[in-house]
Amino acid sequence: MSIQRYWILTARKLNGEATPDELSELAALSAIHEDKARLGDILEHAWQEEECPATGEEQQRLLALLQKRLPASAAPPHEEIAAPSQKWRWQLVLAGSMIILLVAGGFFLFTKKHKTTAVHEVLANRGTRTQVTLPDGTLVWLNAGSKLVYDDDYGHRKRILQLEGEAFFEVTAQAGIPFEVRVKDATVRVLGTSFNLRAYPEESVVETALISGSVQLQYQQANAPHQALLKPMQKIILTRNKEMPTSFTPLWVQLENGKKTTVKEIAWKDNTLSFDAESFSSLATRLERWYNIKVIFKNEQLKKLEFSGSIKGEQIKEVMTVLSRSSGRFAYHYDQANRTLTISSK
Missing domain, CATH: 3.55.50.30 (Phage tail protein beta-alpha-beta fold)
Structure with missing residues (x-):
């Protein structure tokens, strides 16, 4: 029964429903069943990773696949067989219980994990510019014809944005939670900085201009992953290759001194x-x-x-x-x- 209790408490913990007493009980059971504890850690790690939402139809399909993996011995017998010994009866009951727990728990975890999260869009229509403060305090200016997208998980375990168009960011530093902006075929990662990112879908270039701090730009060059680390007052222009549209050719540019003249890359926000x-x-x-x-x-x-x-x-x-x-x-x-x-x- 302690094994079954372990899996029940694990499911309650992952769902955020476990009481302090239950968490203490789970810790004690984990010390007894170290092999199950390792599997529980794997399940918890998988639970916390980002996944794409699944439809009800997809959930039913995956449940059916899980059920097909039940061994024949787990199904109710349709013919008379000799009664097993007390020892084997106990093992069969335990095995059956584990299979039922794993199937039900797997479906529960999958359904819970693939719940739909709210998506937030910030738009700056053509002819307009807009400013928004994100949940973590980061300030964003959107240029005309731009769209910024983030979900309810932003600011918790991750800070991931999707951008179409042009935006200037003043990023609030958050220890352990990097800031990431994704555009088509490229990604900018920062910890705390001010930078401009331009990536309109109809244009063949992606431009990143760093004003302060540091950013890392990830992209494809000659169809191989490449990273570029920008220093303050640097700009990198990525031009798409006509033969390989998902690959870029970089060009580095030194920005004018912002103390003496307006930095033209961010003049639009003013x-x-x-x-x-x-x-x-x-x-x-x-x-x-x-x-x-x-x-x-x-x-x-x-x-x-x-x-x-x-x-x-x-x-x-x-x-x-x-x-x-x-x-x-x-x-x-x-x-x-x-x-x-x-x-x-x-």
């Missing part, structure tokens, strides 16, 4: 549009997100024009007037009703 030798094509994509508009080029050659500058809090017409006068090579028309900006040669 409502400033900053650009340095940026192509008109790339700038137009940013303008589309920034102002929630559609940019149409009547002449493809105009996309190759380059611009440098910094514009704070201006409307789209004022921005285009400045750009048009500085280049002297294009004219524009803005249709406010349809939110379209048409650019043509002069």
Whole structure:
């Protein structure tokens, strides 16, 4: 009976229902049954690992698979056989009890573990920017056309975020719980720092700019895992390889001294549009997100024009007037009703 009691108490502990007296009893039983205690530790470790939610249909399928693994001796006999000795009867009862406990417990653990957790989304629609404070106190600024996702487990055993778009993070340090931001085919891991991460799904680059602290960027290079450790005021630009879309080619850039000038990589969070030798094509994509508009080029050659500058809090017409006068090579028309900006040669 002590074996059965051990598994019952283990299940109650994993489910968070064990009382202090039951935990003490479980510790005593673990000292007696060391082999079962090792198996219990494995179950507890598996319980705490992250898994994907399972549907009710998937749970039924896995329960059926567990039941199929019952040995024939565990099923009720359909023919008369000689009564086993008292010793063997006890062993059969114990074996049957263990099988039932393992099947029921395995299904219980699986069902409990694969419960659906709430998912939280923070959106910054095109034409807007937003700021949010995460449960651990971390501050996040989201640029236009960006989405940040996290679940209810954030801040407990892990701090994992999913990002589409661009965001600036001021990470609150939490001992033993690293901070991780995942984008398509790359991951940034930090302990406490300030950094900018840009990874729009429609773009072929992933950019990470570190302002303070340290971050580790994990990605694929030549189809092999690679890690890059950034120092303050460094930026790494990962460009996707056309032949291997999940692999990147890195480019390191030293940022301008933030004490003397605005760091253009994070100027957006202060409502400033900053650009340095940026192509008109790339700038137009940013303008589309920034102002929630559609940019149409009547002449493809105009996309190759380059611009440098910094514009704070201006409307789209004022921005285009400045750009048009500085280049002297294009004219524009803005249709406010349809939110379209048409650019043509002069």
